[in-house]
Amino acid sequence: MRNSITTRIPQPSTITATWLFLMGVTFATYLLAEKGLGGLTISGLVLGSVLLKGHLIVDHFMDLRRTKMAWRILMAGYLALLLGLLFLAYWQAAH
Amino acid sequence: MNATANVLNPINEPGDLPGDFAIWVFIFSELLVFGIFFLAYAFTRANHVELFDLSQLTLDRTAGVVNTLALLTSSYFVVRAVQAIRLGHAKRCSHWLWAAQMMGAVFLVIKVGEFADKFAAGISLSTNAFYMFYLSLTAFHFLHVILGMVILAAVALKARRGGYSAGNHHGVETGASYWHMVDLVWLILFPLIYIIH
Numbered sequence: 001m002r003n004s005i006t007t008r009i010p011q012p013s014t015i016t017a018t019w020l021f022l023m024g025v026t027f028a029t030y031l032l033a034e035k036g037l038g039g040l041t042i043s044g045l046v047l048g049s050v051l052l053k054g055h056l057i058v059d060h061f062m063d064l065r066r067t068k069m070a071w072r073i074l075m076a077g078y079l080a081l082l083l084g085l086l087f088l089a090y091w092q093a094a095h
Numbered sequence: 096m097n098a099t100a101n102v103l104n105p106i107n108e109p110g111d112l113p114g115d116f117a118i119w120v121f122i123f124s125e126l127l128v129f130g131i132f133f134l135a136y137a138f139t140r141a142n143h144v145e146l147f148d149l150s151q152l153t154l155d156r157t158a159g160v161v162n163t164l165a166l167l168t169s170s171y172f173v174v175r176a177v178q179a180i181r182l183g184h185a186k187r188c189s190h191w192l193w194a195a196q197m198m199g200a201v202f203l204v205i206k207v208g209e210f211a212d213k214f215a216a217g218i219s220l221s222t223n224a225f226y227m228f229y230l231s232l233t234a235f236h237f238l239h240v241i242l243g244m245v246i247l248a249a250v251a252l253k254a255r256r257g258g259y260s261a262g263n264h265h266g267v268e269t270g271a272s273y274w275h276m277v278d279l280v281w282l283i284l285f286p287l288i289y290i291i292h
Contacts, residue, residue: 012175012178015171015174015175015178016171019167019168019170019171019174022167023164023167023168026160026163026164026167026282026285027160027164029286029290030156030157030159030160030163030290032290033156033289033290033291033292034156038148038291038292042291043291046286046290046291047286047291049286050282050283050286053282054279054282054283057170057275057278057279057282058279060174061170061171061173061174061275061278062113062271062272062275062276062279063113063174063177063268064112064113066110067110067111067112067113068110068111071112074123078126078130082130082133082134082283083283085134085137086133086134086137086287089134089137089138089140089141090137090141090291092138092141093140093141093144
């Protein structure tokens with residue numbers, strides 16, 4: 001019984017690595033803005049990083065990795081659609 | 096008797112969403128509402144690029160990134176709380192949840208400071224379209240952080256009193272799921288309002 005519980009618990013080291021990665025990517029996007037970098041390419045890069053971070057939050061923090069595929073597809077679809085439409089808005093602004 | 100016990104102490108089947116399903120209905124609704132707000136912001140900006148970019152420069156970007164790191168850290172602490180209770184460590188779970196709330200409090204204090212600066216400068220919802228979105232979006236999210244902290248406090252108190260165990264921690268997962276949603280929304284809001292131009 002104990003084994004069945006512990007095997008479905010993510011290792012703290014995996015969660016810690018995910019958290020540090022999220023912190024690092026967030027700080028990197030902040031530095032981009034601090035250096036005055038902008039425009040469509042940077043916007044796409046930042047929105048892409050948000051998509052990646054969103055997936056990590058959903059999979060590792062919300063723990064949807066172990067749920068039915070339909071829930072994961074719903075969350076992944078939400079993130080992809082929203083961030084895709086946001087990029088479209090920035091593309092529209094640049095043209 | 097068994098039916099009553101199942102209702103009071105629901106047990107998730109493998110593959111179910113963590114926590115109470117009702118919180119997920121709430122989470123998906125909230126994500127939809129925030130998503131519409133974000134799209135309204137971005138497509139309004141497309142017609143007022145210069146105004147939005149100039150107004151964005153008046154924001155305290157460092158406060159924004161510190162708040163983002165605070166929320167990410169609080170979410171990490173909440174994951175550790177869930178891990179602790181799955182192993183039956185109720186007090187450790189409670190400690191992680193209080194630590195998460197400390198980071199939530201850091202977020203609120205910094206955000207109040209930002210709001211105070213803007214109001215002192217005479218900025219309000221009617222100043223221009225950017226500030227209308229900035230103030231309403233961040234204030235709406237601010238209220239969600241407060242609600243999340245109330246939920247986490249209730250869960251932490253119950254954990255402290257031994258109300259959760261390795262076999263019964265539905266409430267911890269429910270509170271954790273809500274808190275991660277609050278974090279997820281801010282992860283999108285932060286670059287949109289503070290970074291991208």
